[in-house]
Amino acid sequence: MEYSTAQIAEMVKKVLCEMSTRAPETAAAANGEVPVGVSNRHIHLTKADLETLYGKGYELTPLKDLSQPGQYACKETLTIVGPSLRPIENVRVLGPLRSKSQVEISMTDSYVLKVKPPVRESGNLVGSAPIRIIGPKGIVELKEGCIIANRHMHRSPADAQAFKVKDCDTVTVDVNGTRRTRWYDVQVRVHKDFRLEMHVDTDDANAVGIGNGSKVKVVKETC
């Protein structure tokens, strides 16, 4: 088998590209390793929806700080229901309150509920799936707001700079769990309140056999 100079040049270019895109995280702390946080299904609420569900003047009861600064799990849990009429109970509310209510579930949950949420980044709710939230004092019928969260990674600005990525870039991640896997298109989110952590839902975590605190590895930026 013979190759032309052009073919060989193409191959060398390809490998050089791989090597160069691998360089940033090799230089970064911990060899490109990122700790994982597994997100179970959860709910973010507006003040108005909180009051519909729990009554006028009600306030969330913080239970436990989450790894991202300022975010917390609340004592409150709610029931969600879709067209199947098979409810999912004990869905945790996360604080603080937001400007739009949002229900994040897994695809496994979506089959129970018979809803068809898109895979989206948090906050991008236009045209997402409808869902009903049942509270002790009232019911909220969201016309949209149910999503399956995309795979994403939180980074501080300093960390992003060291890693040579910016907000909304995507990276490729290898996972050495009980079933070895590569995740493409992992969205990088950069904010001054973020700390380094990759967020996946329970479907992704259970498919590969990892849990909170497991380490995954950025192998390259997705070109």
Place this chain on the structure above:
Amino acid sequence: MEYSTAQIAEMVKKVLCEMSTRAPETAAAANGEVPVGVSNRHIHLTKADLETLYGKGYELTPLKDLSQPGQYACKETLTIVGPSLRPIENVRVLGPLRSKSQVEISMTDSYVLKVKPPVRESGNLVGSAPIRIIGPKGIVELKEGCIIANRHMHRSPADAQAFKVKDCDTVTVDVNGTRRTRWYDVQVRVHKDFRLEMHVDTDDANAVGIGNGSKVKVVKETC
């Protein structure tokens, strides 16, 4: 940045290796595409265990042929229970009967049951997890037999030969689902009664957003 002749040779060799390992499936039918079958949790039974669960002389009731010739789903479903005492109901029995009873669940199920099954190929049960199976006439307490099935791919001998793989080889598979993913270490199983199909469990299928009949693509043999 400069590279020595040895470094360039190494890069070229790497790319050539990739190209050559990619060659077999490019030549094979359908460009390396493999249809997917999603396995929900299920049970295989021995004759003795079937009779414990349903009574002496009981026979399975075939309900629907599965894609692998000779395999079928049965009308019978059972309840399984582990240390959590939270049962999972309606677990389908698959026929025909086997020489060892086996319960295949997902990692998501394992958290409900509080069992710790290994990720294994079917039939490899030594030291696997214990589980209880509840039937209408009796209970079977398996000391071992509960596993999470590994990712695997069925191929006929002719297909395996065309694809240049043999039984128990592993291949790497790319999945273009709602969340793009690469599965490493996919075990190839070759048998005269097999037809081309990749089997994954509900965790893997839901993590990537695919279902029965979706196509995945073998990208290379795992070296």
